[in-house]
Amino acid sequence: MSSAVANIVRLRLFGIALVAALVAVTQLTAAPAQAGPAINPPPTTSATAVSSTQIRVSWQAARQASAYRISRSTGSGGPYTQLGSSSGLEFLDSGLAPAATYYYVVQAEYRNKLSVQSPQASATTLPVLTAPSGLRLTGTPGTMELTWEKELSEALEETLFARASADAVGEIAIAVDRRR
Structure with a gap:
């Protein structure tokens, strides 16, 4: 075989090897990431x-x-x-x-x-509550009285009681007199 033909054969073999190497590298970098362990959701x-x-x-x-x-x-x-x-x-x-x-x-x-x-x-979400007409707070540092003209809605009454109970330091008593 002449040296020119041998060089062409070597170049072709080198080219084939180079293409094969490029394909292998491309497949390695383009392969999707392997799935790892599952991620657990928050339990509650x-x-x-x-x-x-x-x-x-x-x-x-x-x-x-x-x-x-x-x-x-x-x-x-x-x-x-x-x-x-x-x-x-x-x-x-x-x-x-x-x-x-x-x-x-x-x-x-x-x-x-x-x-x-x-x-x-x-x-x-909480409802939007309107204050009853004539709402008035009177009292002393030890005793307070909340009065109003109209009867409270049940939702407002529950909200007043819940907020007063949650915000109180020490004891608090709330009595609702529906007779007024």
């Missing part, structure tokens, strides 16, 4: 109305999670719309309608992978 989720326009969503930490995605629906079971993300264990959802029920799920996130959805939680 809860939602609590904070006001007539806000609900606080909280959840238990999920193993391996670096962040969480929070989603909301107006119907039980979805469909859900993603609200945002948090690296902590709670999220404050604002700008909601009063006296409306919302449903929430949370997904754990780790290295661009998402868990399945957490158990659903729901809460109803």
Whole structure:
């Protein structure tokens, strides 16, 4: 075989080897990432109305999670719309309608992978309550009296009692006299 033909054969073999190497490298870098262990969702989720326009969503930490995605629906079971993300264990959802029920799920996130959805939680925003006419607070540091002209709605009465009980330092007693 002449040296010119031998050089052409060597170049062809070198070219074939080079193409094979390039194909192998391309396949290695283009191969999808292997699935790692599954990311667990937060085991529990809860939602609590904070006001007539806000609900606080909280959840238990999920193993391996670096962040969480929070989603909301107006119907039980979805469909859900993603609200945002948090690296902590709670999220404050604002700008909601009063006296409306919302449903929430949370997904754990780790290295661009998402868990399945957490158990659903729901809460109803507080109603907007109007103060009764003639509302008046009188008393001394030890005793206070709240009076009004019209009968309280049951929702306002419950809210007054719950807020007074939760905000009180020491003991507090509230009596509602419906005879007035």
